[in-house]
Amino acid sequence: MKEMEINREVVYAQASIKEREKEVQRALATSLRDRDKEREYHKRDEAVQHFNALLADLVRNPDLTWREAKKQLKKDHRYKLAELLSKEDKERLFSQHTSVLASKRRDKLRALPTITNKMEREFREYQRDKQSGAKAALRQLLLECRAITHRSFAAVKDSPAALNAITDTLQHDARYLYNEEERYTALEHAPGERLQTIMSHLEELHKKGPPPPPTASEPTRRPK
Secondary structure (H helix, E strand, O other): HHHHHHHHHHHHHHHHHHHHHHHHHHHHHHHHHHHHHHHHHHHHHHHHHHHHHHHHHHHOOOOOOHHHHHHHHHHOHHHHHHHOOOOHHHHHHHHHHHHHHHHHHEEEEEHHHHHHHHHHHHHHHHHHHHHHHHHHHHHHHHOOOOOOOHHHHHHHHHOOOHHHHHHHOOOOOHEEEEOOOOOOOOOOOHHHHHHHHHHHHHHHHHHHHHOOOOOOOOOOOOOO
């Protein structure tokens, strides 16, 4: 009787050990599967990153089809780094990429009117400042030009050649040039205003008449 109990305990112990071994094996198998899954996940994640980088470098037109893009992508050696991805995965990533590109393009198009209006306003202000500066430079040049006298206005009225002679004289001064390298004259974009500025100066001198003699402005000295 006692021997039977001992045998029963031995059998029970052996069965318990076997069951524990099975549990260990199951746990080990589960751990290995999880590790393999994690390794595969990291490999796939790397493949996705490589493929997205390839898309960013080669696909910049949102209107490109997957068939057209695939031909370009396959020519790059980095395409092999995405071998773990299925055709469906690659096409899905391509669609996501082109959707982002299309969205950015729409945003730029929406912002374009605002940017254009701002640029136009800044350009008009720049042109206005440039024109004002050109007029001021031209008026200063006219004041300093000794070839222009109170007789110049009448001379220009009598003969256009007199005006040409004046402008030829003015052109020797760098201030008459808007862009000296390209030979654009001041107020080239508005020749009517340039001519008006010159004629207004000539008319003003004409109205003033001849300048007073140098001694006219000096005070009269009384004899001692």
